[in-house]
Amino acid sequence: MAPASSSASPSASSAPGSSGxxxxxxxLRVGHYQHPHAPxxxxxxxCEQGAVAGVDVRGAAPGxxxxxxxxxxxxxxxxxxxxxxxxxxxxxxxxxxxxxxxAERGHGFQVGQARVPIVPAAVLFDLWLHDAQTAPxxxxxRAACDAATADQQARGNVGAGAGAxxxxxxxVPRAMKGxxxxxxxxxxxxxxxxxxxxxxxxxxxxxxxxxxxxxxxGADGQPRSSVQALLDGEPLGGALSGxxxxxxxxxxxxxxxxSQANKLAQIAHDGLARSIQxxxxxxxxxxxxxxxxxxxxxxxxxxxxxxxxxxxVARAVIDAIVSARSLPDVPAACDRPGAEQRQxxx
Numbered sequence: 001m002a003p004a005s006s007s008a009s010p011s012a013s014s015a016p017g018s019s020g021x022x023x024x025x026x027x028l029r030v031g032h033y034q035h036p037h038a039p040x041x042x043x044x045x046x047c048e049q050g051a052v053a054g055v056d057v058r059g060a061a062p063g064x065x066x067x068x069x070x071x072x073x074x075x076x077x078x079x080x081x082x083x084x085x086x087x088x089x090x091x092x093x094x095x096x097x098x099x100x101x102x103a104e105r106g107h108g109f110q111v112g113q114a115r116v117p118i119v120p121a122a123v124l125f126d127l128w129l130h131d132a133q134t135a136p137x138x139x140x141x142r143a144a145c146d147a148a149t150a151d152q153q154a155r156g157n158v159g160a161g162a163g164a165x166x167x168x169x170x171x172v173p174r175a176m177k178g179x180x181x182x183x184x185x186x187x188x189x190x191x192x193x194x195x196x197x198x199x200x201x202x203x204x205x206x207x208x209x210x211x212x213x214x215x216x217x218g219a220d221g222q223p224r225s226s227v228q229a230l231l232d233g234e235p236l237g238g239a240l241s242g243x244x245x246x247x248x249x250x251x252x253x254x255x256x257x258x259s260q261a262n263k264l265a266q267i268a269h270d271g272l273a274r275s276i277q278x279x280x281x282x283x284x285x286x287x288x289x290x291x292x293x294x295x296x297x298x299x300x301x302x303x304x305x306x307x308x309x310x311x312x313v314a315r316a317v318i319d320a321i322v323s324a325r326s327l328p329d330v331p332a333a334c335d336r337p338g339a340e341q342r343q344x345x346x
Contacts, residue, residue: 020319022195023152024184025251027051027293030195031148032159032180033140038130039327042085042094043159043180043197044144045249047293048107050078054261054290055120058269059245062285063089066120070289072259076118080107081145082289083121084160084197084247087135095121097141122287124199124245126163128172129327155181156323160247164199165330166321167215168244169226169278171237176214176223177332178204181320183312188304190296194268194316196248200276201283202226204321204333207274207314214321214333222336227277245285246272248316250309254300256292265290267306271313288313 022030027047034041055070069076081098085091099117102108108115127135144159155161161180168175178200184193198204203215203226215223230236250268265288272279272286280286292300326332 020183021153022182022193022249022251023150025191025193025253025293026295027253028251028291029148029150030152031144031146032154033136033144033147034158034162035134035136038134039163040086040126040130040134040136041159041162042083042091042136042140042144044081044083044098044141044148045291046081046145046148047291048080048102048105050080052077052256052258052261052292053079053120054258054265055287056262056265056269057287058280059284059286060282061245062287063092063123064121064287065092065095066118069118070120070262072262076109077258078118079120080117081119082249083119083141085121085123085136086126086160086163088123088125088127090132090135091123092121093137094141095119097138098145101142101145120289122247124160124164124197124247125243126199128165129163155179155319157325160197161320164197166198166200167203167217167223167226168201168237170216170229170234174216175330176217177324177326177330178214179320179324181316181318181323183315183319185308185312187308188301189298190252190254190300192250192252192305192308192312194248194250194312196246196313196316196320198246198317198320199244200246200279201244201281202276202278204275204317205277206318213318244283246276247287248313249289249291250313251291251293252300252305253293253296254298254305255294256300260300260302261290261292263302264305264309268309268313270310272317274310275314275317
């Protein structure tokens with residue numbers, strides 16, 4: 001892999017012995033499901049023993065479940081899993097399958113005689129490439145749980161990234177392939193990792209160089225800046241409302257309070273702003289969850305985690321794009337000349 005970005009803190013390094021996975025945070029397992037005949041799927045993060053969580057929703061067209069529960073003033077303090085899914089609002093059904101899977105194994109929040117698994121979820125819009133009949137459902141959520149491992153390394157056209165696309169601001173026919181990416185860092189004695197499903201209206205830009213890696217394609221078929229094209233007088237594409245969304249998880253093995261987890265999710269959105277232009281638009285439903293397993297056995301230094309949060313999220317975004325593979329009529333960054341020289345940040 002390429003050397004670490006020059007913008008990283010000198011005390012930060014990739015997690016030892018890893019290629020940068022959300023599973024570098026002990027206590028998490030990740031599983032993916034892809035539809036066998038359509039470019040869509042879902043991704044499950046399992047933390048069966050419970051993990052403190054927060055969330056920050058920045059896009060104006062979100063599709064979510066159980067995000068209000070994660071507000072600091074509300075009662076439940078931990079989650080047992082979470083889901084990122086394609087299929088737009090239809091994909092929220094995946095969380096039903098995850099809940100049932102967890103409940104059958106005795107995991108959940110004790111309420112009288114019952115255990116209720118807490119499973120927040122968020123969805124992205126990939127229905128340009130399939131229809132509601134193939135949207136991930138409860139069975140897809142269960143299948144992702146069955147596939148979950150503590151050493152998950154799959155990225156690109158997997159899970160929630162299977163049908164992800166980017167660069168739609170000037171019209172869907174000009175889009176390129178998005179995907180799912182991961183990255184991790186060791187900083188201050190703890191691990192900080194991110195997983196992002198990149199399905200933005202905007203373009204993905206390498207924050208180190210400013211190069212548009214994947215975005216709206218020009219007349220030559222190569223990606224260019226959508227914002228600059230608009231400034232030059234090109235019109236917006238049609239039918240864009242609710243057509244995108246970037247979803248992600250930032251996780252640490254440090255101990256966090258619920259308030260700290262919410263703050264970490266807020267700060268982490270800066271990583272999307274570094275690598276996606278424009279981001280948090282009225283067409284996107286951008287959501288980042290934050291999860292803390294506490295398995296490192298030490299309290300978080302929020303100043304340190306906050307300083308690295310945007311970096312690890314931006315790295316995961318770039319990883320999603322360089323790992324993606326093309327679909328019919330939707331080229332990927334790997335199809336571009338010189339793509340073999342572009343690698344994920346370490």
